[in-house]
Amino acid sequence: MSSRYPIRKDENLTPRTGLEIPAVILFCVTVALFLFVSAKTGTRSLGLFIVLMALVQHRQGRIPYGWEGQPPSGYLTGPLAMLVNVVVAAIGLAVFVWPEVAMGMFGPK
Template identity: 40%
Template sequence: MRGAGLLMLVGAGVQLATRRIPYGWEGLDPAGYITGVPAVVLSLLMGLAGAAMLAQPELMLVLFGWDNQYPLTK
């Protein structure tokens, strides 16, 4: 979980530096880019999620449903 958080922080940093987020089909050139304020907001949210994964990995596992501590079915 901490590795994923670190990768999210690095990705958010790259997106903030370029101020654009590509979108489109994987394996093809980007169909376009999210730019400007929306790109900055999305990058900050991704960085915040990455920081939370580094700080509280156990809590984030529960929030994302990646643990079996609280199964939905019994």
């Protein structure tokens, strides 16, 4: 049986962390909060999601970059990766603490 898009054996894909399923569940909870509770609660959940994903990236110690659907072109590592993670976590914390500001920036005009 042949596939329309064959999988190449030599692709160097990003290794799995074991946190893909919890991340998808948290994303679905965030969407449900936006839809069924309120935009403010959904925005707070989004801030929490951003902080948690920054912590996951920090635990991995490297941040892959490149084109979507392709193997990573490279990785940010060391102090630069730590700085990026701190900035992303600070943005997530700000979204969590001040959801009104985030809704004003990203919401409808």
